[in-house]
Amino acid sequence: MRLCCDIMRLEPHVHSPTLECNATLVLQNLRSTSQTRMLMTLYPSSLISYGTSPTLTLISAFRGKVCLHSWREPAASYAMLQEWAMPDQLVSTTVTALLKIASSHPEHRGGAFRAIVALVTEIVERFKTADRE
Amino acid sequence: MTMLLRLLAAFDVLSQYAPAFHGLYRAISSIPFDWAPEEWSQLAEQLNALFAPDVVERLNRLPVDALSSTGEDIEKLQYIQTLVSRYVSRGRPLTGYFIVCCVVEAQWTILAQALGRTHSAEDIASAPQEAEAANVAWQKLLKYHEPGLGLTDSKQKAVLLSTMKNAMQTFTTLLVQIQEMDSDPADDSYAWETMSESLVNHCGAHAHSSAYGLRYRNSLRCVVLLWASLRRTSMTD
Numbered sequence: 283m284r285l286c287c288d289i290m291r292l293e294p295h296v297h298s299p300t301l302e303c304n305a306t307l308v309l310q311n312l313r314s315t316s317q318t319r320m321l322m323t324l325y326p327s328s329l330i331s332y333g334t335s336p337t338l339t340l341i342s343a344f345r346g347k348v349c350l351h352s353w354r355e356p357a358a359s360y361a362m363l364q365e366w367a368m369p370d371q372l373v374s375t376t377v378t379a380l381l382k383i384a385s386s387h388p389e390h391r392g393g394a395f396r397a398i399v400a401l402v403t404e405i406v407e408r409f410k411t412a413d414r415e
Numbered sequence: 416m417t418m419l420l421r422l423l424a425a426f427d428v429l430s431q432y433a434p435a436f437h438g439l440y441r442a443i444s445s446i447p448f449d450w451a452p453e454e455w456s457q458l459a460e461q462l463n464a465l466f467a468p469d470v471v472e473r474l475n476r477l478p479v480d481a482l483s484s485t486g487e488d489i490e491k492l493q494y495i496q497t498l499v500s501r502y503v504s505r506g507r508p509l510t511g512y513f514i515v516c517c518v519v520e521a522q523w524t525i526l527a528q529a530l531g532r533t534h535s536a537e538d539i540a541s542a543p544q545e546a547e548a549a550n551v552a553w554q555k556l557l558k559y560h561e562p563g564l565g566l567t568d569s570k571q572k573a574v575l576l577s578t579m580k581n582a583m584q585t586f587t588t589l590l591v592q593i594q595e596m597d598s599d600p601a602d603d604s605y606a607w608e609t610m611s612e613s614l615v616n617h618c619g620a621h622a623h624s625s626a627y628g629l630r631y632r633n634s635l636r637c638v639v640l641l642w643a644s645l646r647r648t649s650m651t652d
Contacts, residue, residue, distance in 0.1 A: 366438065366505075367498055369431045373438030381446045395454055401439065402461050408432045409465060409514070412473045413425035 373401070419486040422477065422495070429477050429495055433509040434502075440517035443524060444549040450529040456571040458525060459578050462518050466581040474511030478503070515585055520549060522578060523637040527552035530563030530644060553636060562640055565647035572648055579641040586638050 366374070377398060384394040422429075464470065481499045484492060502509050531552065539554045556562060566572055 366441075367434045367501070370434035370438040370441075373435045374441045375438075377439055377442035378446050381442065381448045385448060398439075399457060399461070401435075402458060405432050405436050405439070406461050406464050408428055409436075409474060410467075410470055412428045412470075412477065413421045 377401070418480045419484045419488075419492075422480040422484050423488065423491065425473075425477055426491060426495065428474075429481060429509065430498060433474075433477075433514070434498070436514060437502075437507060437509070437517065440521050441545065443521045444546045445544070447548045447551055448528060449532055450525045452529045452566055452571055453568070455522075455525045455529040456566075456568070456574045459522050460574050462522060463574075463577055463581055465514055465518050466585065471511035471515060474509075474514055476511075478509050519582060519585060519637045520546075522582075523640050524549040524552055526578075526644065527556055527562065527640055530565070530647075531555050531559070533563060534559045556640065556643075562643045562647060565644060567648075575641065575644060575648060579638075579645060582637045582641055586635065 380394040380397055384391040478499045481492075481495045482503075484496075486492060499509065507513060528548065534555050539551055539558070566575055
């Protein structure tokens, strides 16, 4: 994971499907909150090279609330992972995880939903002011 | 502002937020989930802001700016041009029209599931795939002819109404564009071709092009669902 993050930090404009896949799989396979925290500390300096990332808000809104161990992406969708950019994959994977967690752990439903609302709020605000500053 | 300055000011919108929104849309339309009516209402209220014409216009301009800019900040420009080209080549141009398309599909997918919670989806065959939630929700609607029990909360009804207005407006705009396509397809062809390429490839092509067909299908589904929901909702008054 570190290796993959380092490559991304050094080569932010590289859109390697393999790299994107690896990083996404890393996120999917998180097994504990401590790993989520580790990822949190790695992402700001490594994966996200420009600007701020809505994904970070999403993950931090949910951080520490739940373990992601119950969820895994079916292997069939592996091919789909190669299509899109990192923020896209991260949000899709994270929201998918949040929805699946909310389904299987009703006690976390409120937290998961609030995280999604926070993400939508942030994106809508930024879209509304796109090139105004 | 020059085109480049405008682009750089909105750099993170194209490089982070638009792809992030697309990721959100993919998750919502793919993952079947028993959304609650109040959850739909809360999300729809926020998403409705993206129908505003000035927002759509501004977002329409950004990818075009990106692809036609030349300038000093080569690294950033290359980065954004690679990203935008990649999305355009996969039929998702990240324009304002495209974002509205995603909003429409995400909204009706959530609403259909929120209203149809009592309907069974047992005998609807589906494999995990992109847009699975949207497909299952639509098949359920076709099967039961009613979206569900309707909404009773007055705030939710208000959101339903404003969503309906937005969807109707989008649908009208789209019809006008299709008519204009017939007479003058060459007008600003880049924007026309790419403004809303297909959201997903599994949908059959429609009349003029698959892009228009898909937008048409999505808007139509949204309008049909909203209409049925409104009728159902006013019946419960």
